[in-house]
Amino acid sequence: MGLIELGSGIPALFEPAHGKKRRGGLIVAQEIFGLNANIKALCARFAGDGFDVVAPAYFNRIEADFIAPYDQDGIAKGLAAVRDTPWDQVTRDTQAAIDHLGQTHSRIFVTGFCWGGTVAWVAACRCHSLTAASGFYGRMINMFLAETPRVPIHLHYGDSDSGIPLAMVDEVAAAHPQVPIHIYPAGHGFFSDRGKDYAPEQADLAWSRTLDLFDHT
Structure with missing residues (x-):
């Protein structure tokens, strides 16, 4: 795993694909905690499943090598970074990651x-x-329900997520009935093995659904 510079002016982690299958390029977008050990582990796992992986350092303009711990101070730091990171800039940074992967891949996720x-x-x-x-x-996502995805997208939620009540998930479903929404018997962050809500069986199911979507789109 190394660092690359994106065309939008921020660094990104890069993990090249390994293993037998080659699936394309993949952008991994971080949690509010930055490019921490969890995101690095996810990048390595996706690379093991055949993706060239780029994880943009979206908060690098706020603080070089931004990392926030998994505690109340870290949550406050991460939320402040979210507030100070305009969505138009997020879009430009993500597009820069797509453009980087597009130099070598026709399929980018x-x-x-x-x-x-x-x-x-x-x-x-x-x-x-x-x-x-x-x-x-x-x-x-509920802030952007007036916008329509241009490509297939699946969404994954926990049914006991205290930060995203099912009423909010229902709003997404009502606004975009064409979007598959998977609801798991789990809390927020069920995919991360670093948190209290980690649900390994549900995480594995969501992983397989994600790979299936990418393989068949």
């Missing part, structure tokens, strides 16, 4: 977790040269 789940939605709506997207528990 995006996935994201928590704040990154919303990044995946916004990318599916605004960016070009994407193939498909998979968004995990993106609470802020």
Whole structure:
């Protein structure tokens, strides 16, 4: 795993594909905690499943090597970074990652977790040269329901997520009935093995659904 510089002026992690299968390029959009050990592990896992992976350092303009811990201070730091990161800039950074992968790949995907789940939605709506997207528990997706994805996207939510009540998920479903929404018996962050809500069986199911979407789009 190394660092590359994106055309929009921020760095990104890059993990080349390994293993037998080659699936294309993939952008991994971080949680509010930055490019921490969890995101690095996810990049390595996706690379093991055949993706060239790019994870943009979206908060690098706020603080070089931005990392926020998994505690109340870290949450406050991450939320402040979210507030100080305009969505138009997020779109440009994501497009820069797509453009980088597009130099060597015709099939490019995006996935994201928590704040990154919303990044995946916004990318599916605004960016070009994407193939498909998979968004995990993106609470802020509800801010962008007036926008329509240009590419297939699946969304993943936990049914006991205290930050995203099912009423919010229902709003997404009502606004975009064509978008598959998967609801799991789990809380927020069920995909991350670093958090209290980690649900390994549900995470594995969501992983397989994401790979299936990417393979068949």
